[in-house]
Amino acid sequence: MKKKYESVISLGTQARYSISLNKRIRLLNTFCLIWIHLILFFYSIEMIVGLLLEVIKERVIRFSFFDATSFFTLFFILNALLIILFINKHHHFKWARLLFISVFMISNTLESLVMTPGHYLEYYLLLSSPIALTLFTKKSSSYIVLAVSFLLFLAPYYFYVVYPIAYVDRLLVLETLCVFLVIHLLVSYFKESNLKSEKLLALERDKVLSDKMILEEQEAELRELNAFKSHFFVNLSHEIRTPLTLIQGYTNQLDFKASDKENQQKTAIIKEQCLQMQTIINSIMDLSKMDSNEFQLHRMPVDVHSFLEKHVINFQSLFVKKNIDFTFNNNTLKTTILIDEDLFSKAITNLLSNALKFTPNHGSVAIHTSFKNEGITINVIDSGIGIPKEEREAIFKRFYQVKNDITKSQGSGIGLAFTKSIIGAHQFAIAVESSFGSGTCFSISIPKPFVNSGTNTTSVAPFDVIDDANTSLTAAPKPSLKTNRQSILVVDDHEQMRKYLTKVLHHYEITEAENGKEALEILKTNSFDLILTDYMMPVMDGETLVKQLKQQQDKTPILVLTARTDQQGKLSMLRLGIDGYLQKPFMEEELLINVKNSIALYRNIVEFDNANAPEVLQNLNAYADKFNLKITSYINKNINSPLLTVDAIADYMKVSRSTLNRKVKSLLGQTVNQLIQEARLEKARNLRAEDPFASKKQIAEAVGITNTTYLFDKLKERYGV
Numbered sequence: 001m002k003k004k005y006e007s008v009i010s011l012g013t014q015a016r017y018s019i020s021l022n023k024r025i026r027l028l029n030t031f032c033l034i035w036i037h038l039i040l041f042f043y044s045i046e047m048i049v050g051l052l053l054e055v056i057k058e059r060v061i062r063f064s065f066f067d068a069t070s071f072f073t074l075f076f077i078l079n080a081l082l083i084i085l086f087i088n089k090h091h092h093f094k095w096a097r098l099l100f101i102s103v104f105m106i107s108n109t110l111e112s113l114v115m116t117p118g119h120y121l122e123y124y125l126l127l128s129s130p131i132a133l134t135l136f137t138k139k140s141s142s143y144i145v146l147a148v149s150f151l152l153f154l155a156p157y158y159f160y161v162v163y164p165i166a167y168v169d170r171l172l173v174l175e176t177l178c179v180f181l182v183i184h185l186l187v188s189y190f191k192e193s194n195l196k197s198e199k200l201l202a203l204e205r206d207k208v209l210s211d212k213m214i215l216e217e218q219e220a221e222l223r224e225l226n227a228f229k230s231h232f233f234v235n236l237s238h239e240i241r242t243p244l245t246l247i248q249g250y251t252n253q254l255d256f257k258a259s260d261k262e263n264q265q266k267t268a269i270i271k272e273q274c275l276q277m278q279t280i281i282n283s284i285m286d287l288s289k290m291d292s293n294e295f296q297l298h299r300m301p302v303d304v305h306s307f308l309e310k311h312v313i314n315f316q317s318l319f320v321k322k323n324i325d326f327t328f329n330n331n332t333l334k335t336t337i338l339i340d341e342d343l344f345s346k347a348i349t350n351l352l353s354n355a356l357k358f359t360p361n362h363g364s365v366a367i368h369t370s371f372k373n374e375g376i377t378i379n380v381i382d383s384g385i386g387i388p389k390e391e392r393e394a395i396f397k398r399f400y401q402v403k404n405d406i407t408k409s410q411g412s413g414i415g416l417a418f419t420k421s422i423i424g425a426h427q428f429a430i431a432v433e434s435s436f437g438s439g440t441c442f443s444i445s446i447p448k449p450f451v452n453s454g455t456n457t458t459s460v461a462p463f464d465v466i467d468d469a470n471t472s473l474t475a476a477p478k479p480s481l482k483t484n485r486q487s488i489l490v491v492d493d494h495e496q497m498r499k500y501l502t503k504v505l506h507h508y509e510i511t512e513a514e515n516g517k518e519a520l521e522i523l524k525t526n527s528f529d530l531i532l533t534d535y536m537m538p539v540m541d542g543e544t545l546v547k548q549l550k551q552q553q554d555k556t557p558i559l560v561l562t563a564r565t566d567q568q569g570k571l572s573m574l575r576l577g578i579d580g581y582l583q584k585p586f587m588e589e590e591l592l593i594n595v596k597n598s599i600a601l602y603r604n605i606v607e608f609d610n611a612n613a614p615e616v617l618q619n620l621n622a623y624a625d626k627f628n629l630k631i632t633s634y635i636n637k638n639i640n641s642p643l644l645t646v647d648a649i650a651d652y653m654k655v656s657r658s659t660l661n662r663k664v665k666s667l668l669g670q671t672v673n674q675l676i677q678e679a680r681l682e683k684a685r686n687l688r689a690e691d692p693f694a695s696k697k698q699i700a701e702a703v704g705i706t707n708t709t710y711l712f713d714k715l716k717e718r719y720g721v
């Protein structure tokens with residue numbers, strides 16, 4: 001039964017219709033059903049009651065109560081309602097609703113004027129405008145219905161008078177109009193507020209749907225990333241394993257009885273393979289730099305011809321081995337470009353390695369340069385396997401590899417992503433053209449401001465070059481030999497590494513320890529100018545060692561050596577309060593600079609401490625503590641306010657913005673903004689831990705950040721959660 005009603009109510013609805021249209025169609029069907037039921041119910045009662053009264057009063061059945069006019073009117077209405085349902089079923093809702101409202105008004109008017117005049121049936125017309133409001137979206141339509149139904153209501157009083165004159169006088173037009181209007185406005189108000197909540201609901205639903213879509217997309221991305229990752233690691237381990245095997249093999253073969261020449265050949269191969277491994281590790285590090293935007297270009301004018309020629313020479317023998325015809329066609333003689341030679345070289349090397357890898361034996365590869373739009377273009381063209389059209393954009397994405405027999409076991413998909421970043425950092429452009437199956441051309445476009453053609457290659461006149469890298473490296477310190485040598489405690493479990501460090505730091509007095517525990521033992525009875533420790537060690541690692549030293553308030557500067565390149569690792573070490581860290585592999589100069597600077601800084605502090613009376617130092621420390629307490633308690637108190645800014649804190653501390661920044665930096669080692677950010681992140685992390693069900697928005701609001709995504713990105717970056 002319920003199903004039958006449901007099927008009648010949903011006549012004419014369609015999935016492609018809007019929710020609101022379907023709702024109005026269902027309402028019209030419901031109105032029809034209710035009306036049909038009301039007619040049938042009341043007419044049946046009327047018939048039964050009439051019949052009973054006839055039987056009781058006259059004891060014969062003559063159907064004298066039967067009124068043909070009302071029977072045919074109701075019959076007409078019933079048919080009209082069925083027709084309306086039929087029209088609705090055939091998707092003509094507009095006609096169906098028009099017919100319904102017309103039938104409603106006409107039948108009520110007829111009843112009040114002709115069939116049963118004087119029974120106040122015209123009051124049913126009060127329902128017309130609410131019905132119209134539910135069926136019509138346009139306000140004007142419902143007002144037309146309101147006006148018509150009002151006039152029809154007045155008909156039995158003024159136009160086709162069926163009431164005694166006294167009744168007519170009592171009915172004030174204005175009052176009646178008010179009643180009609182009030183009902184209309186009330187229903188219209190509820191309709192509006194209902195619409196508003198429906199819209200809000202729809203918005204929420206859309207949001208949930210889009211969140212769901214984002215989640216699904218993220219899930220797919222994660223799955224893809226996972227697949228990429230495992231593929232990447234398989235290839236990577238393969239690439240590292242090869243040189244490792246060679247190194248192991250040749251090391252085993254080294255024979256001290258054999259001739260120097262034989263051993264020299266073997267050690268040359270070992271060196272070469274070490275270099276190869278270093279290149280691989282470097283490219284992984286480069287990749288992590290790409291993530292943290294640590295690119296620092298040190299541009300200098302470089303002669304295009306000699307720069308490319310170097311690469312041609314490097315690759316010549318490799319191409320010859322594969323019988324590939326390798327040509328270099330330079331049309332930009334006497335041209336210099338402003339590049340970071342090291343980085344740009346990596347980009348060109350990568351393009352040439354790819355050309356070598358993806359071009360079969362007896363193919364051809366060419367480097368071609370030309371002037372274009374006053375800049376120059378460097379093309380690396382090969383007759384290799386080509387790249388399918390739909391994947392040409394994707395190859396510049398990290399870890400992306402076109403699936404083929406070569407990439408199954410070779411490469412990692414980093415090269416082109418890195419190349420693109422290098423080219424982008426230079427403000428140059430890289431493009432690829434390829435014909436699948438017959439070759440590829442990568443073009444690097446170097447725009448005019450970075451090109452100086454026709455001048456002497458040593459000229460740097462048109463370029464404004466600032467080469468900070470070189471200046472800092474050439475300024476590598478050479479520690480002066482002193483009788484009273486500075487001392488360093490080297491903590492590393494790797495014996496070879498300790499030996500190497502001792503050799504590099506031969507100007508210093510070195511004491512060695514194998515791990516953190518041994519270092520702590522030595523430090524009980526000795527003091528040093530610097531502690532240089534590895535991060536990962538057995539027994540006691542660098543992190544624990546540093547923590548213990550800091551607990552003991554040991555002020556000796558500490559440098560940490562690490563193989564970790566990620567921001568996370570860097571931050572967690574810096575947070576321990578160390579003076580610096582060096583990533584392995586590091587350059588000798590880099591180590592020497594760091595050691596020298598740290599010791600110099602430490603000496604300054606010691607001298608300052610010695611020069612000042614203990615009370616002065618105590619006062620200074622007390623001042624720093626007070627300042628720290630004041631500023632941090634203010635930050636913590638106002639952390640939920642987005643208005644917590646450097647200016648607000650400067651106001652509170654009654655200092656200027658620049659003084660505040662200077663003081664905070666010198667006393668707390670951070671900028672004010674960093675301090676605020678740190679406090680916000682820390683609080684957000686604590687809130688998360690305290691209440692895992694708190695919504696992201698709540699947490700963001702509690703720490704005064706309006707952009708939830710930003711906060712959670714930062715949290716992830718900072719704590720990796």
Ligand code: ADP
Pocket residue numbers: 350354355358382384385386387395400401402403407410411412413414415416417440
């Ligand atoms: P890798 O070479 O380590 O796989 P790259 O990032 O250098 O990674 O290249 C990404 C992908 O682009 C390669 O896997 C390869 O499918 C495609 N590709 C790059 N250069 C060429 C080329 N010259 N010819 C054909 N395909 C190429």
